[in-house]
Amino acid sequence: MDKHTGLPVVGMVGGGQLARMTHQAAISLGQSLRVLAASENESAGLVAADVVIGHHTDIDALRSFAAGVDVLTFDHEHVPGEHLLTLAAEGVVMRPGASLAFAQNKLVMREMLAGLGIPGPAFAEVSEVDDVLKFGEKHSWPVVLKAASGGYDGRGVWMLDTATQARETVPELLAAGTPLLVETKVVMLRELSALVARSPFGQGAAWPVVETVQVAGINTEVLAPAPGLSAEQMSRAQDLALRIASQLGVVGLLAVELFETENGLLVNELAMRPHNSGHWTMDGSRTSQFEQHLRAILDYPLGTTDPLAPACVMANVLGAGVAPEMSLDERLHHLFARYPDARVHLYGKGERPGRKLGHVNMLGEHLQQLRDRALLSAHWLSHGVWLDGYEIH
Amino acid sequence: MDKHTGLPVVGMVGGGQLARMTHQAAISLGQSLRVLAASENESAGLVAADVVIGHHTDIDALRSFAAGVDVLTFDHEHVPGEHLLTLAAEGVVMRPGASLAFAQNKLVMREMLAGLGIPGPAFAEVSEVDDVLKFGEKHSWPVVLKAASGGYDGRGVWMLDTATQARETVPELLAAGTPLLVETKVVMLRELSALVARSPFGQGAAWPVVETVQVAGINTEVLAPAPGLSAEQMSRAQDLALRIASQLGVVGLLAVELFETENGLLVNELAMRPHNSGHWTMDGSRTSQFEQHLRAILDYPLGTTDPLAPACVMANVLGAGVAPEMSLDERLHHLFARYPDARVHLYGKGERPGRKLGHVNMLGEHLQQLRDRALLSAHWLSHGVWLDGYEIH
Numbered sequence: 001m002d003k004h005t006g007l008p009v010v011g012m013v014g015g016g017q018l019a020r021m022t023h024q025a026a027i028s029l030g031q032s033l034r035v036l037a038a039s040e041n042e043s044a045g046l047v048a049a050d051v052v053i054g055h056h057t058d059i060d061a062l063r064s065f066a067a068g069v070d071v072l073t074f075d076h077e078h079v080p081g082e083h084l085l086t087l088a089a090e091g092v093v094m095r096p097g098a099s100l101a102f103a104q105n106k107l108v109m110r111e112m113l114a115g116l117g118i119p120g121p122a123f124a125e126v127s128e129v130d131d132v133l134k135f136g137e138k139h140s141w142p143v144v145l146k147a148a149s150g151g152y153d154g155r156g157v158w159m160l161d162t163a164t165q166a167r168e169t170v171p172e173l174l175a176a177g178t179p180l181l182v183e184t185k186v187v188m189l190r191e192l193s194a195l196v197a198r199s200p201f202g203q204g205a206a207w208p209v210v211e212t213v214q215v216a217g218i219n220t221e222v223l224a225p226a227p228g229l230s231a232e233q234m235s236r237a238q239d240l241a242l243r244i245a246s247q248l249g250v251v252g253l254l255a256v257e258l259f260e261t262e263n264g265l266l267v268n269e270l271a272m273r274p275h276n277s278g279h280w281t282m283d284g285s286r287t288s289q290f291e292q293h294l295r296a297i298l299d300y301p302l303g304t305t306d307p308l309a310p311a312c313v314m315a316n317v318l319g320a321g322v323a324p325e326m327s328l329d330e331r332l333h334h335l336f337a338r339y340p341d342a343r344v345h346l347y348g349k350g351e352r353p354g355r356k357l358g359h360v361n362m363l364g365e366h367l368q369q370l371r372d373r374a375l376l377s378a379h380w381l382s383h384g385v386w387l388d389g390y391e392i393h
Numbered sequence: 394m395d396k397h398t399g400l401p402v403v404g405m406v407g408g409g410q411l412a413r414m415t416h417q418a419a420i421s422l423g424q425s426l427r428v429l430a431a432s433e434n435e436s437a438g439l440v441a442a443d444v445v446i447g448h449h450t451d452i453d454a455l456r457s458f459a460a461g462v463d464v465l466t467f468d469h470e471h472v473p474g475e476h477l478l479t480l481a482a483e484g485v486v487m488r489p490g491a492s493l494a495f496a497q498n499k500l501v502m503r504e505m506l507a508g509l510g511i512p513g514p515a516f517a518e519v520s521e522v523d524d525v526l527k528f529g530e531k532h533s534w535p536v537v538l539k540a541a542s543g544g545y546d547g548r549g550v551w552m553l554d555t556a557t558q559a560r561e562t563v564p565e566l567l568a569a570g571t572p573l574l575v576e577t578k579v580v581m582l583r584e585l586s587a588l589v590a591r592s593p594f595g596q597g598a599a600w601p602v603v604e605t606v607q608v609a610g611i612n613t614e615v616l617a618p619a620p621g622l623s624a625e626q627m628s629r630a631q632d633l634a635l636r637i638a639s640q641l642g643v644v645g646l647l648a649v650e651l652f653e654t655e656n657g658l659l660v661n662e663l664a665m666r667p668h669n670s671g672h673w674t675m676d677g678s679r680t681s682q683f684e685q686h687l688r689a690i691l692d693y694p695l696g697t698t699d700p701l702a703p704a705c706v707m708a709n710v711l712g713a714g715v716a717p718e719m720s721l722d723e724r725l726h727h728l729f730a731r732y733p734d735a736r737v738h739l740y741g742k743g744e745r746p747g748r749k750l751g752h753v754n755m756l757g758e759h760l761q762q763l764r765d766r767a768l769l770s771a772h773w774l775s776h777g778v779w780l781d782g783y784e785i786h
Contacts, residue, residue, distance in 0.1 A: 004434055005741050007722050023440070024420045027413065030721070030739030030751070032440045041397055047416070047425045049440050286734055286756075301729040308701050328423070329400050336694040341679055346423030348398050358423070363679075 001070065005030050008298060011065055013056050014075025015042030017347040017356065018274045018290075021282070022075075023048045025290035029298075036065045044075070046348045059083050066092040071297050073252060074273055077104045078150070095200070095251040095297035096272040102248055103272045107148040107181045113267055116247050118240065120267045121259075126180035129170040133163050139184045145169065148179040157217065159185065186266055188259040192226050193277035194241035195255050195289060197296045204245060205292065205302040206238040207285060212257070212277050218354065221375065222314040224280045224307065227367055237265055244270070253278070253293045276316070276356075281305075283343040283361040284312030309363040313370040315378035317346075319355040324384030331381050342377050357382070394463065398423050401691060404458055406449050407468025408435030410740040410749065411667045411683075414675070415468075416441045418683035422691075429458045437468070439741045452476050459485040464690050466645060467666055470497045471543070488593070488644040488690035489665040495641055496665045500541040500574045506660055509640050511633065513660045514652075519573035522563040526556050532577045538562065541572040550610065552578070579659055581652040585619050586670035587634035588648050588682060590689045597638060598685065598695040599631040600678060605650070605670050611747065614768065615707040617673045617700065620760055630658055637663070646671070646686045669709070669749075674698075676736040676754040677705030702756040706763040708771035710739070712748040717777030724774050735770050750775070 002009050007030050012019045015037025023033040023044055034050040035042075045051045054061025056079045066072050066087055072094045081101055088094060102109045110123045124135045126145070136143050141163070147156035160166045160182075173180060191214060196206045208225035225234065241256040244267075248254075255275035257268040278289035287295075287303025295302055324331065328351070335342055339362075346358035358381065362374040379387050395402050400423055405412045408430025416426040416437055427443040438444045447454025449472045459465050459480055465487045474494055481487060495502045503516045517528045519538070529536050534556070540549035549571075553559045566573060584607060589599045601618035618627065634649040637660075641647075648668035650661040671682035680688075680696025688695055717724065721744070728735055732755075739751035753770040755763040772780050 004439060004743065005739075006720055007725075020420065024417055027417045027440050028736075028738045029725070030741050032741070045442070046397060047420050047442050049438070049442055049444070051442070286736075295729065300726055301733060303729065304734040306734070327399055332400075332422070333693055336688065336696070340694060341697040341699070343421075343679075345421045346398075348423050348425070350397065 002032075007031060008070035009034055009068065010071050010073060010294060010297065011036065011069030012044075012073050012075050013062065013065070013079055014038075015044040015051065016075050017043045017349070019044035019075040020047055020347060021279075021345070022274065022290045022293060025288055026294055028291065029294055031294065034065075034069055036061065043347045043349055057083070059086060062087060063090070066090075071095055073293070073297050074100065076273070077271070081105075097249070097251065099248040099250045100272055103270045105149045105179075106146055106269070107179070109270055110181065110183075112248065113244070116244075118244060118267055119264060121183040121186050123181050123183045126170065126174070126182050128174065129167055132160065132166040132170050132182050135182045136160070136163055136166065142185045144183045144185050145173075146181050146183065147173075148181055155217075186259045186261060186268075188261050188266075190226075190260050191268070192229070192237060192258040192260050192265070193222070193255055193275070194237045194258060195253065195275060195278045195281075196238065196241040196245050197253050197289075197292045197302050198242070198245040198250050199296045199302060200251050200299045202246070203302050204242045205287075205305050206242060207278065207281060207289075207305045208307060209234050209237045209258075210277055210280065218316070218318065219276050220316055220318070220378075221371065222277050222280055223367065223371070224284055224312045224314070233265075240265065240267075252296045253289055276359075279345070279359050280312045280314040280361055282345060284308055284363055310365045311367045311370055312361060312363045313367070313374040314359050314361050315374035316356055317358040317360065317378045317381045319352045319357055320383045321353045322383075323351060324382075326384040328381075331384050335377055335380055338380075339373060339377055342373070344377075344381070395425075400424060401463035402427055402461065403464050403466060403687060403690065404429065404462030405437075405466050405468050406455065406458070406472055407431075408437040408444065409468050410436045410742070412437035412468040413440055413740060414672075414738070415667060415683045415686060418681055419687055421684065422687055424687065427458075427462055429454065436740045436742055450476070452479060455480060456483070459483075464488055466686070466690050467493065469666070470664070474498075490642070490644065492641040492643045493665055496663045498542045498572075499539055499662070500572070502663055503574065503576075505641065506637070509637075511637060511660055512657060514576040514579050516574050516576045519563065519567070519575050521567065522560055525553065525559040525563050525575050528575045529553070529556060529559065535578045537576045537578050538566075539574050539576065540566075541574055548610075579652045579654060579661075581654050581659075583619075583653050584661070585622070585630060585651040585653050585658070586615070586648055586668070587630045587651060588646065588668060588671045588674075589631065589634040589638050590646050590682075590685045590695050591635070591638040591643050592689045592695060593644050593692045595639070596695050597635045598680075598698050599635060600671065600674060600682075600698045601700060602627050602630045602651075603670055603673065611709075611711065612669050613709055613711070613771075614764065615670050615673050616760065616764070617677055617705045617707070626658075633658065633660075645689045646682055669752075672738070672752050673705045673707040673754055675738060677701055677756055703758045704760045704763055705754060705756045706760070706767040707752050707754050708767035709749055710751040710753065710771045710774045712745045712750055713776045714746045715776075716744060717775075719777040721774075724777055728770055728773055731773075732766060732770055735766070737770075737774070 011034040026033040037045040142161040145158040210224040211226035213221035255271040343361040360377040362370040404427040430438040535554040538551040603617040604619035606614040648664040736754040755767040
């Protein structure tokens with residue numbers, strides 16, 4: 001319990017942008033997020049008052065961090081499973097708790113969801129290259145090879161078009177000790193994300209389902225709500241996510257990444273934390289995903305998820321391949337001059353190619369206009385160049 | 394300039410709730426507010442990463458704090474004027490700068506506004522009790538005696554109903570060295586606040602004018618926009634505030650507290666910083682007053698001030714006279730259970746009678762419903778008691 005406020009202390013393992021924005025939301029709740037950061041100058045460490053330096057793979061660092069907090073939560077999925085079990089055995093209140101294993105290991109997740117009858121692509125564990133060859137013959141090529149753990153933003157995913165490619169790729173990965181699974185390549189219409197929260201008490205809350213746009217495996221844009229999704233489809237996707245949260249015993253946020261196909265929805269991935277597909281809620285919803293995650297893990301009743309405008313588009317600001325000539329400060333000046341209603345969120349991170357540096361939210365009524373404005377804004381902040389070929393609004 | 398982000402560093406003198414919420418807004422702009430706090434455990438000190446301990450009356454503390462920042466700004470008006478002049482002479486970029494003197498001294502403010510032809514109550518400097526007696530005879534009793542500097546939230550204001558009362562009150566204050574002025578007691582319909590921002594470049598932005606409700610001199614409620622105010626009156630009040638900001642050379646936020654009378658608007662007070670009457674903007678406007686203050690002092694183009702709902706009501710959470718039986722944590726549980734859409738902002742302060750501990754914003758369409766809900770919520774958080782006599786929504 002915090003000695004100044006008498007409120008429970010929340011500790012988050014990981015000092016990235018999700019921790020940064022969780023701290024920002026925590027301030028309104030009278031909280032000050034305690035952060036376990038791997039090094040100084042991480043995104044959250046630059047803004048939080050209460051930062052402990054220690055690595056998320058170091059059980060002693062985790063243990064001593066956990067000893068000072070009332071609830072432990074996570075900015076990422078990379079704490080080793082055995083450490084989570086150790087902490088749980090020692091009585092640490094972790095939210096999400098054991099269910100985090102399903103977000104950490106794609107094979108465990110697929111097996112659990114299949115067992116619950118929740119639709120996903122066909123999959124198989126890969127112990128040797130023959131497993132992939134047999135799977136390809138049975139389900140047809142191409143297939144998708146995945147690292148069972150550790151991947152994100154398109155890393156740890158390989159498209160294999162032929163048996164020859166499989167023979168070239170798989171043995172090396174297995175030799176390196178990468179745990180693998182293989183999945184069918186889904187013919188999809190688009191990707192959706194259903195973001196929900198669940199409290200220990202069992203209360204659930206769902207935001208409108210969004211469409212996520214990926215370029216080279218990295219999310220670039222989120223459209224909220226997903227355009228053209230019928231009320232029935234929306235409701236089915238929300239129900240699916242709430243059912244997974246409940247059946248897996250998730251506490252906190254759950255993002256269910258979905259493939260929309262001609263035969264319905266398939267689950268792609270799970271994340272049990274605030275998620276890139278929910279950044280639009282910071283400006284577009286009555287309750288942001290960061291406040292909601294805190295409310296859920298503190299077992300507070302969940303907040304209203306109503307949108308504040310008919311549409312909201314989020315665009316990620318990704319580090320440019322070539323450093324922009326203009327300083328970030330100057331780029332902000334120009335962006336705000338062009339779009340005084342752009343909602344900008346920067347993460348305090350050094351600019352490196354492809355790195356997520358921030359995001360821009362645009363709220364309004366006309367989706368195409370919002371997309372143009374959000375993409376122009378994000379590209380401008382990344383590159384210091386206004387893209388051509390967009391309608392000017 | 395910040396070594397991680399390359400962005401200018403903003404330093405705020407004062408570690409109260411305004412600094413706390415400015416830091417919260419700063420995070421989105423890629424900033425981390427540097428705070429000069431008088432002691433550890435102040436409201437902003439609990440949440441900001443970059444806190445320097447030092448007193449705002451200590452010129453050495455101010456000087457060394459200012460040396461590390463690109464722009465210096467203020468959470469309150471209590472830095473001695475001579476220190477501001479010293480810092481200005483030494484080349485410190487202060488926003489607001491010299492204009493802050495008009496918010497620090499009510500006599501200087503009245504004289505300046507009168508010189509600009511801006512309507513206010515009649516006033517006179519008080520050097521001896523006779524000044525008050527003559528003023529009362531000329532303008533009729535009661536009169537309002539004010540400390541020229543240092544007052545806030547109703548402190549430093551005395552109603553004098555008769556000459557006898559003046560003779561009892563004034564000499565003691567003068568003997569204590571309190572600089573005084575006397576004003577006519579305005580017969581007003583209600584109090585309004587016009588909140589605007591101005592950048593060094595000279596750009597101005599105004600939010601909708603609000604009605605402020607005071608109880609015993611302390612603001613308890615803000616209604617945004619002010620109900621029943623015509624578009625023409627709204628526009629006149631906004632123009633007045635923008636004109637004052639421009640003529641006084643204010644940079645940053647300016648709150649103009651107004652009396653609405655049968656003969657038009659009179660200026661009551663000025664504040665050159667984020668202001669209690671603008672807390673509704675955190676949830677009710679596209680750009681919050683805290684982000685806008687930062688944009689103004691950083692000379693960024695100002696943000697859109699559009700409201701996000703037809704009406705927004707803010708209610709202050711004031712410390713109860715008798716400590717509530719239920720912990721703050723439990724009170725939050727119950728509040729969120731009853732009103733999942735309540736927007737709560739807590740300041741991390743110990744509960745003491747009458748102290749501003751936080752505020753609640755309610756957004757929607759029906760003003761009376763929002764007022765009932767906001768007042769019930771704030772009273773609940775203060776006292777742990779649901780008031781009777783309100784319609785249940």
